[in-house]
Amino acid sequence: MSLREKLASGKFVVTAEVGPPKGVDIEEMKKNAELLKDRVDAVNITDQQSSVMRIGSLAGAHLVKQWGLEPVFQMTCRDRNRLALQSDLLNAYVMGIENVLCLTGDHVALGDHPDAKPVFDLDSVSLLAAIKGLEQGRDLGGKELAGSPRFFSGASVTPCAEPLEPQIIKMEKKVKAGAQFFQTQAVYEPRQFETFMQSVKHLNVPVLVGIVLLRSAAMARFMNTNVAGIFVPDALIEEMDKAEKKAAKGIEIAARLITEMKDMCQGVHIMAIGMEDRVPAILDAAGL
Amino acid sequence: MLVSEMKPLEEVLGYLDGEGKVFIVGCKGCAEVCQTGGEPQVLEMKQTLEQQGKTITGYTVIDFLCDKALTKLRLKAHEDEVMAADSLLVMTCGIGVQATAAVVDKVVHPACNTINLGGARGEWRGSERCRECGDCLLDMTGGICPLTACSKSLINGPCGGAKNGKCEVEPEVRDCGWHLIYERLKKLNRLDKMREVLPPKAYSKMEPPKHLRSTIMWALEQDEKEEAVR
Structure with a gap:
């Protein structure tokens, strides 16, 4: 069953993340993918995450598919104009890639090529609309396609943003433009997530709650200061601080968060950020 | 001119x-x-x-x-x-x-x-x-230009990159343009403008x-x- 079919059937789905390497040595990426195979329903392939130049998500999604996993092809609007984005969507379809996650993308100023020209010709909303257009047989120029693709398109949302209302307004626009599922930014506060889920109930769209695996108290503090929409409560930071075995504690916290939020949403999206080998242990502890 | x-x-x-x-x-x-x-x-x-x-x-x-x-x-x-x-x-x-x-x-x-x-x-x-x-x-956009106020020139609302109303690019000095637009439209009771898909x-x-x-x-x-x- 595909991700689309699993979500439609009401199954609680699990997705994780694989980041392609900077360079052409794909051994570690393959090893991580193998670890996740048979444990997750799909893997997201990040699109030059944090604006750091590396193998792209299209090639990454193609590889992961060859290795027997279902890819979610992440697409940001940072590096490609509307021609390149639409062309890559057609490329993805002919490679058998069905799931696309539409993102704005980090600014180039955050990455390792800060002098690059940022593109942002489309935004996440108009990219979703472009996909819908291609599915209906027309490109953004209004020209007819010889054979139209079909995608399962998703988007992201930040449930712990402050203020929350602009995020919800944009989420509504994404649904209107064609988003069929959401994977969220990391959540560490189940009560806040519950409030968020209540306020987007009317959208009737599956939401996969985002979990970022904690490595240390320092990492949590760093995210609190530097990463938008992420807030790790003091109690969790203290828990990490006091723990002797940081890896085991991070796994325990992730599993606990999943257990607490499982009944509020339709799935979980685990972002292990380089610690993919710990994902199976999180799933074991969460009983998934 | x-x-x-x-x-x-x-x-x-x-x-x-x-x-x-x-x-x-x-x-x-x-x-x-x-x-x-x-x-x-x-x-x-x-x-x-x-x-x-x-x-x-x-x-x-x-x-x-x-x-x-x-x-x-x-x-x-x-x-x-x-x-x-x-x-x-x-x-x-x-x-x-x-x-x-x-x-x-x-x-x-x-x-x-x-x-x-x-x-x-x-x-x-x-x-x-x-x-x-x-x-x-x-x-x-409530009289605030999204092309120039937003570092990504987004026209359909904020990205996920703003923190405490500040842009991910130069957060010390730069406001999130969409945060300003949102606050202004809210003040004018015109948030409906932000809901339109452009x-x-x-x-x-x-x-x-x-x-x-x-x-x-x-x-x-x-x-x-x-x-x-x-």
């Missing part, structure tokens, strides 16, 4: 839909030269809108709307008329619209598109910026129009020739 041209009347009337009372603002600077927002155009607009059943609570034509302090003072003299209106219609470049929005807590609509001159820019000292995109969106921008309109480009080139060449003679 900033070159503006009138938006189609239907577009302007669309902005004013549901608003009966309007205050009109013109400018004796570039907009007068472009014949978009000088006194004759303001009076013509007043007449047109009255024919459409609108009440014009007042109008003013200010010397250089981009001078925000002056704009504030001059509008102060019309305070009653401005406050009696549902909205202000500003018949100038994008800077004038944003300068007006910055000094009045009222809905501000642009009546013009600012087109690209391909070189010479207007002079202003405020934080407003106009990219001369040729298809002004200020009506949708199609991709026509970036072709950002190029200087052919006729204008040839005129500027001609002017520059003339200037060079004269300099050589001197």
Whole structure:
């Protein structure tokens, strides 16, 4: 069953993340993918995450598919104009890639090529609309396609943003433009997530709650200061601080968060950020 | 110099839909030269809108709307008329619209598109910026330009990158443009504007129009020739 079919059937789905390497040595990426195979329903392939130049998500999604996993092809609007984005969507379809996650993308100023020209010709909303257009047989120029693709398109949302209302307004626009599922930014506060889920109930769209695996108290503090929409409560930071075995504690916290939020949403999206080998242990502890 | 041209009347009337009372603002600077927002155009607009059943609570034509302090003072003299209106219609470049929005807590609509001159820019000292995109969106965004206020020039709302109202690019100094737009639309009770899905921008309109480009080139060449003679 595909991700689309699993979500439609009401199954609680699990997705994780694989980041392609900077360079052409794909051994570690393959090893991580193998670890996740048979444990997750799909893997997201990040699109030059944090604006750091590396193998792209299209090639990454193609590889992961060859290795027997279902890819979610992440697409940001940072590096490609509307021609390149639409062309890559057609490329993805002919490679058998069905799931696309539409993102704005980090600014180039955050990455390792800060002098690059940022593109942002489309935004996440108009990219979703472009996909819908291609599915209906027309490109953004209004020209007819010889054979139209079909995608399962998703988007992201930040449930712990402050203020929350602009995020919800944009989420509504994404649904209107064609988003069929959401994977969220990391959540560490189940009560806040519950409030968020209540306020987007009317959208009737599956939401996969985002979990970022904690490595240390320092990492949590760093995210609190530097990463938008992420807030790790003091109690969790203290828990990490006091723990002797940081890896085991991070796994325990992730599993606990999943257990607490499982009944509020339709799935979980685990972002292990380089610690993919710990994902199976999180799933074991969460009983998934 | 900033070159503006009138938006189609239907577009302007669309902005004013549901608003009966309007205050009109013109400018004796570039907009007068472009014949978009000088006194004759303001009076013509007043007449047109009255024919459409609108009440014009007042109008003013200010010397250089981009001078925000002056704009504030001059509008102060019309305070009653401005406050009696549902909205202000500003018949100038994008800077004038944003300068007006910055000094009045009222809905501000642009009546013009600012087109690209391909070189010479207007002079202003405020934080407003106009990219001369040729298809002004200020009506949708509470008089704050998303192309210049947002580091990614997003037109459909904020990305996930802002923290505490600050942009992910230079968070120490840069506000999130969409946070400003959201706060302003909320204050004006016009968040419905933010809910509209906007199609991709026509970036072709950002190029200087052919006729204008040839005129500027001609002017520059003339200037060079004269300099050589001197």
